[in-house]
Amino acid sequence: MAAITLTINNELIGARQGQTILEVARERGIDIPTLCHLDGLEEVGGCRLCLVELQGSPRPVPSCVTRAAEGMEITTHSDKLIEYRKMLVELLLAERTHTCSICVQNGNCELQTLAARLGIDHVRFDYLHQQLPMDASRERFALDHNRCVLCLRCVRVCDAVEGAHTWDVRGRGSTSRIVADLDRPWGGSTSCTDCGKCVQLCPTGALFRKGATVGEMIKERGFLNRILERRRLAAQRRPA
Ligand code: FES
Structure with missing residues (x-):
């Protein structure tokens, strides 16, 4: 190369x-x-x-x-970049309902960590106060749309690693939602294998294990790290 x-x-x-x-x-x-x-x-x-x-x-x-x-x-x-990053995280916080004190991933959340690193102690934008539904129809896992930042890690890992392609995105802008099997309750999904890869890669408490309460959802990526590392190295070897 x-x-x-x-x-x-x-x-x-x-x-x-x-x-x-x-x-x-x-x-x-x-x-x-x-x-x-x-x-x-x-x-x-x-x-x-x-x-x-x-x-x-x-x-x-x-x-x-x-x-x-x-x-x-x-x-x-630069100062400008730091300001942009702050603004982006604040917009994410304002768009959905990220109340850390009652979140299963409080203390283990990538969005929360980013906000702390950037020194965000308040949000300068109006909160949308969206009250989005929670899909708890699956036996082992649940999806809380209020915590979703639409990073699409769940969509990508389900597609490229598990090969199930359960997840997709419906809608545009702030009305976008992650949907299972072209928009049916996750519990009724026939493509989902219950592997839990999407849950473990979700950066926030949007996808979580049922039974976890405040701060208890610690994402365990150990079983995925080797797979992702192999994929990363293979991508590096591909011609640009
Ligand atoms: S756009 Fe580069 S990390 Fe999200």
Whole structure:
């Protein structure tokens, strides 16, 4: 794989052609926040938390879906980017109902961790106060739409790793919802294998194990890490 050279935060860095900016940065220990990205899953570039500034580009670019190229000059942590990231997390918090104190994933939630890292102690936008339904029709697992950030990890892992393609997205914008089997109660899904992969990769308390109460839902990805790592390495070997 051809080698390229680019600059990240004024440091000259070598990379392999085909790598994304995010991959290059993380290999160098530069911590760009992400939410929809997960090593080993196809990128969707949906959350925009990984935005970076690229010299010559009129707007920031999502580093998880932008390939590194020879001579690029990238900034990962300017004041403007930090402000964008704060705003994005605040918008997510305002759109649905993320009341951490009564959430099964309180203390283990990626959205909560991001908000804390970004120093978010209040939300500047009006809350939509949506009261969305909970689908508890499946025997072992449940889906609380109020906690969903539409990162689509569940859709992607079910499709690409489990091969069941139970999940999809219905609607647009703030009316978007994750749906099972083209919009039927999860309990009635005939494609779902109950493998639990979607539950373990969900960054928030949207997908959880029944019986878990406040703060008890700790996602266990051990059984998935090897699979995702193999997929990540295979993707790296594919020609750009
Ligand atoms: S991590 Fe890049 S857009 Fe979500």
